[in-house]
Amino acid sequence: MRVFPPDWRDPHFRLGARDMAPAALGIGAWGLVTGVAMVKSGLGLWLSLWMSLVVYAGSAQLASLPLIATGAPLWVIWATSACVNLRFVIFSAGWRPYLAPLPRGQRLLLSYLTTDLNNVVFMRRFPAPVPAPEQVPYLWGGVLTNWVAWQLMSVLGIVLADVIPTAWGLGFAGTLALLGLTGSLLSSRATWIAAMVAACASVAAYALPLKLNIVVAIAAALAVGVLMEHLPGPGRPPAGTDV
Structure with missing residues (x-):
């Protein structure tokens, strides 16, 4: 099986690209x-291009x-970026069972390219x-x-950037795009509750300086998410019990 460079002619590569196209x-x-x-x-132009290509984390x-x-x-900027990611x-x-057999270099490259969606x-x-053999070409396509x-x-x-007027309201359009992407990730009760907690915490801590309300929201969401994972659910025993 050809793993790297990816074979765009592979039907699973095209399937991965097709599944990702709407998003x-x-x-x-x-x-x-x-x-x-x-x-x-x-x-500025060049630093923005560098950030887009190297950071690649919207x-x-x-x-x-x-x-x-x-x-x-600088430590606040780094801490905020780390918390967001x-x-x-x-x-x-979650990726480990699928990608563990690949060489480390390919796993590092895929870790740079892979996003939430x-x-x-x-x-x-x-x-x-x-x-499975079809997983890696499918992932490359996506x-x-x-x-x-x-x-x-x-x-x-x-x-x-210097041509597009601020009056076009692209910031609001970006917020709508971000909300749409976030909504596609809310696939369970735990994720919905964590998202609502994050939103409430962000608003409650809005007065904090240096946009630290973002860090507070992330910490609150992570805490609630971990708690939800340990709560007993339908067909699942309480954490710490023997099955």
């Missing part, structure tokens, strides 16, 4: 808004931009954590579709 429209809109926001925050980019613009300490630690544990779409297609959609629109936003 790529929202990803592209979000990328456009993020590209504009980076330039208007004062990063939520972390948007969370850090107000901090960069206000001259927040903590969910990928959980995602990586790639995780959702892949897990829906392959719910059983058992490696992650490359996502990456191209993001980078094309992000670069477009960066290049046209």
Whole structure:
């Protein structure tokens, strides 16, 4: 089986790209808004391009931009970005049964390319954590579709940032795109409750300086999510009991 470089002619590669195509429209809109926001925050053309290509984490980019613009300490920027991306630690544990047989270099590259929606779409297609030959080409099709959609629109936003009027309300459009992407990730009672707790905590802590309400919201959501996972549910014994 050809694993790297990916074979675009593989039917599973094309299937992964096709499954990701509808979500790529929202990803592209979000990328456009993020590209504009980076330039208007004062990063400039080349630094914005570098951030888009190297960081490739829309939520972390948007969370850090107000901090960069206000001259927040570097540790606050790093801590905020790390907190926003903590969910990928959980995602990586879920990916392990599928990708553990791959060489480390390929796993590192896929870890850079894989996003929330790639995780959702892949897990829906392959719910059983058992490696199969079609999984890797399918994943490549999805992650490359996502990456191209993001980078094309992000670069477009960066290049046209000085031309696009602020009155167009792209910030609000980006918020709507982000809400749509977030909604697609809410697939269980635990995720819905964690999202509502995060929203309430963010509003309650809005007065904190340096956008620290984002960190408070993330911490509250993680705490509630862990608690929900340990609560007994239908057909599941309480945590700590023997089965």
